[in-house]
Amino acid sequence: MTTPSSPYPLLDSLAAPQQIRHFTPAQLEQLAAEVRAFLIASVSETGGHFSSNLGTVELTVALFHHFDFLQDRIVWDVGHQSYPHKILTGRKDRFPTLRMHNGLSGFLKRDESPYDHFGAGHASTSISAVLGMATARDLQKQDHTCIAVIGDGSMTAGMAFEALNQAGYLETKNFLVILNDNDMSINPNVGSLQGYLNQIMSGQYYHRWRDRIEHAIKAIPLEGLSKGVAKAAKWSEESFKRLMVPGLLFEDLGFRYMGPVNGHDVNATSKALAEAKEKMKDGPVLLHVQTKKGYGYEPAVQDPLKWHGVTAFDAEAGEIIKAASDPTKPAPPSYTSVFGKTLVELAKTDEKIVGITAAMLDGTGLNILQKAFPERCFDVGIAEQHAVTFAAGLAAQGMRPVCAIYSTFLQRGFDQVAHDVCIQDLPVTFALDRAGIVGADGPTHHGLYDLAYLRCLPNIILMAPKDENELRQMLMTSIYCGHPAALRYPRGNGLGVPLETPITALPIGKGELLREGDGLLLCAVGAMVAPAMALAESLQEEGLSCAVINARYIKPLDDALIREWAGRCKGLVTLEEGCAPGGFSSAVAESLADAGLLRPMLRCAVPDHLVHHGDPKRLLEEEGLGPKSLFRRIQAFASQI
Numbered sequence: 001m002t003t004p005s006s007p008y009p010l011l012d013s014l015a016a017p018q019q020i021r022h023f024t025p026a027q028l029e030q031l032a033a034e035v036r037a038f039l040i041a042s043v044s045e046t047g048g049h050f051s052s053n054l055g056t057v058e059l060t061v062a063l064f065h066h067f068d069f070l071q072d073r074i075v076w077d078v079g080h081q082s083y084p085h086k087i088l089t090g091r092k093d094r095f096p097t098l099r100m101h102n103g104l105s106g107f108l109k110r111d112e113s114p115y116d117h118f119g120a121g122h123a124s125t126s127i128s129a130v131l132g133m134a135t136a137r138d139l140q141k142q143d144h145t146c147i148a149v150i151g152d153g154s155m156t157a158g159m160a161f162e163a164l165n166q167a168g169y170l171e172t173k174n175f176l177v178i179l180n181d182n183d184m185s186i187n188p189n190v191g192s193l194q195g196y197l198n199q200i201m202s203g204q205y206y207h208r209w210r211d212r213i214e215h216a217i218k219a220i221p222l223e224g225l226s227k228g229v230a231k232a233a234k235w236s237e238e239s240f241k242r243l244m245v246p247g248l249l250f251e252d253l254g255f256r257y258m259g260p261v262n263g264h265d266v267n268a269t270s271k272a273l274a275e276a277k278e279k280m281k282d283g284p285v286l287l288h289v290q291t292k293k294g295y296g297y298e299p300a301v302q303d304p305l306k307w308h309g310v311t312a313f314d315a316e317a318g319e320i321i322k323a324a325s326d327p328t329k330p331a332p333p334s335y336t337s338v339f340g341k342t343l344v345e346l347a348k349t350d351e352k353i354v355g356i357t358a359a360m361l362d363g364t365g366l367n368i369l370q371k372a373f374p375e376r377c378f379d380v381g382i383a384e385q386h387a388v389t390f391a392a393g394l395a396a397q398g399m400r401p402v403c404a405i406y407s408t409f410l411q412r413g414f415d416q417v418a419h420d421v422c423i424q425d426l427p428v429t430f431a432l433d434r435a436g437i438v439g440a441d442g443p444t445h446h447g448l449y450d451l452a453y454l455r456c457l458p459n460i461i462l463m464a465p466k467d468e469n470e471l472r473q474m475l476m477t478s479i480y481c482g483h484p485a486a487l488r489y490p491r492g493n494g495l496g497v498p499l500e501t502p503i504t505a506l507p508i509g510k511g512e513l514l515r516e517g518d519g520l521l522l523c524a525v526g527a528m529v530a531p532a533m534a535l536a537e538s539l540q541e542e543g544l545s546c547a548v549i550n551a552r553y554i555k556p557l558d559d560a561l562i563r564e565w566a567g568r569c570k571g572l573v574t575l576e577e578g579c580a581p582g583g584f585s586s587a588v589a590e591s592l593a594d595a596g597l598l599r600p601m602l603r604c605a606v607p608d609h610l611v612h613h614g615d616p617k618r619l620l621e622e623e624g625l626g627p628k629s630l631f632r633r634i635q636a637f638a639s640q641i
């Protein structure tokens with residue numbers, strides 16, 4: 001419905017995205033301007049991914065001008081730049097709920113809209129998924145178009161090239177890959193591919209001549225020429241092509257390369273899509289679109305890293321609104337920053353220590369190492385698998401690599417952890433940030449599975465610190481234990497405990513008894529240790545005496561300590577911020593079962609189901625892991641045994 005006072009008259013009058021197919025060039029421009037204005041106003045209220053979305057406004061509008069995505073298929077890689085797609089597909093009014101409990105997801109979701117053909121959150125899956133869709137289409141004799149939109153950062157992953165490799169070979173028709181090149185990942189993009197793309201960007205002059213020269217070369221009659229002259233002519237054809245044709249890398253992989261096109265000129269982009277539509281009738285096309293992260297909002301253009309993902313902000317002033325804090329009590333440091341600073345501290349006295357990140361330099365805190373020791377800090381791009389095996393190679397030659405990867409993203413490198421690191425017992429440290437429930441990013445990003453998927457591997461030492469001081473000790477322990485080791489810690493701030501210097505290593509496989517008691521044993525790990533101590537205090541007030549163990553190690557588990565105190569108590573409660581199947585509680589149950597000491601047991605962990613997006617505290621309560629629900633559950637358990 002059009003409201004006369006609406007700042008978005010055209011957008012508000014849109015009953016269905018199919019109407020955009022009939023828009024005039026002026027209307028396309030107006031629609032893009034309104035989508036951008038809405039995006040800024042709305043994300044400034046809710047927070048969310050921001051700079052990437054400002055970069056895809058015109059591209060999205062142009063795509064809807066040419067395609068009907070109820071028939072045609074589109075996958076936005078990662079999905080963090082898909083807000084314009086959501087706005088144009090009937091979800092504008094739900095934006096005030098973005099990334100909130102029961103609200104709109106920050107990524108694409110198949111159950112959120114018929115326009116979301118494939119869910120994501122992790123990078124570099126789009127080309128594979130869309131190639132699968134195009135192949136299904138061909139096998140089912142359908143004729144719609146299949147499109148993957150992938151950023152230059154996401155294009156650095158091996159998986160993207162695995163898909164290009166197959167698509168070029170299959171010569172899949174009506175299959176379009178749009179490379180959305182803004183010369184940025186979250187941090188500046190890295191690697192020789194980015195250098196190559198930049199060369200293409202600067203080669204526009206040659207590109208104008210491309211078709212003419214190609215045509216002229218093709219006109220050279222090779223038939224009547226002697227063998228030597230024909231060979232020379234062929235050679236010069238190739239050389240000319242290499243000189244003149246941008247995107248030859250993609251052409252050599254079997255794609256028709258088109259571009260680069262200015263992705264902020266909606267009508268130029270629309271024209272390029274019209275051409276691509278024709279060309280993809282003969283085989284796969286890659287359209288290279290040049291965009292700017294943050295386009296249309298100057299503070300984000302100036303600092304796209306800061307504005308990649310934001311909390312609410314003052315749109316006028318260009319200032320991100322900070323959460324209110326108590327000026328007399330400074331906020332504790334984040335686990336991430338304690339990790340980054342500790343690594344530098346250790347690296348100062350040991351030049352064999354190196355850090356590796358897969359495109360999450362600031363997110364993991366490795367930016368601190370990069371500033372201090374740039375030659376010992378490696379950003380390998382969105383390439384977790386490679387990061388792990390690269391670390392294994394370093395370790396095999398006597399270095400002490402620390403792979404800093406979010407818990408959820410290490411899933412991508414599972415075989416490399418198993419095959420390249422653990423089976424060879426190589427001393428690689430995995431620093432797994434964002435372990436547990438992360439909040440607004442939702443199911444693709446919660447770090448819930450690491451304990452289960454790492455615990456089964458041979459040789460690995462697996463630990464979780466109860467606070468930021470223990471993180472320092474565990475980092476040192478990992479680096480010098482001589483085996484593969486992983487420590488996992490949560491998103492956000494530590495507890496504000498004092499940081500001991502010098503850092504000391506911990507004895508391997510030893511937990512600590514924090515409190516004695518004979519009613520229940522609360523056996524906790526990582527972020528659940530502090531809540532377990534608080535619970536023991538409250539339960540004591542109710543007359544229930546609880547012993548508390550900080551397990552520290554998930555592997556090797558401190559069997560002796562746990563068995564002893566389980567035996568002294570009437571029942572046992574395990575507490576972890578991870579999935580119940582196969583996690584810490586399974587390790588404890590196995591240990592007790594192996595010794596024939598199984599006790600009545602309450603496993604407080606995330607049950608075997610999806611945890612959606614929203615406020616982490618509320619999600620924890622819903623999963624039975626918040627203080628209120630834990631108190632109730634443990635009381636009920638105690639009353640039954």
Ligand SMILES: Cc1ncc(C[n+]2csc(CCOP(=O)(O)OP(=O)(O)O)c2C)c(N)n1
Nearest residue numbers: 052121122123151152153154184185186359
């Ligand atoms: C497997 C995986 N690793 C890391 C990330 C974190 N991540 C999300 S977006 C992003 C940058 C993507 O860059 P690009 O594809 O160029 O998109 P842009 O942000 O520039 O729009 C990264 C590293 C992820 N989502 N998935």
Ligand SMILES: CC(=O)[C@@H](O)[C@H](O)COP(=O)(O)O
Nearest residue numbers: 078080121309363434441491
């Ligand atoms: C889309 C993506 O994967 C990242 O942008 C992620 O949202 C970052 O999460 P943090 O805010 O926890 O670093």
Ligand SMILES: [Mg+2]
Nearest residue numbers: 151152153184
């Ligand atoms: Mg990019």
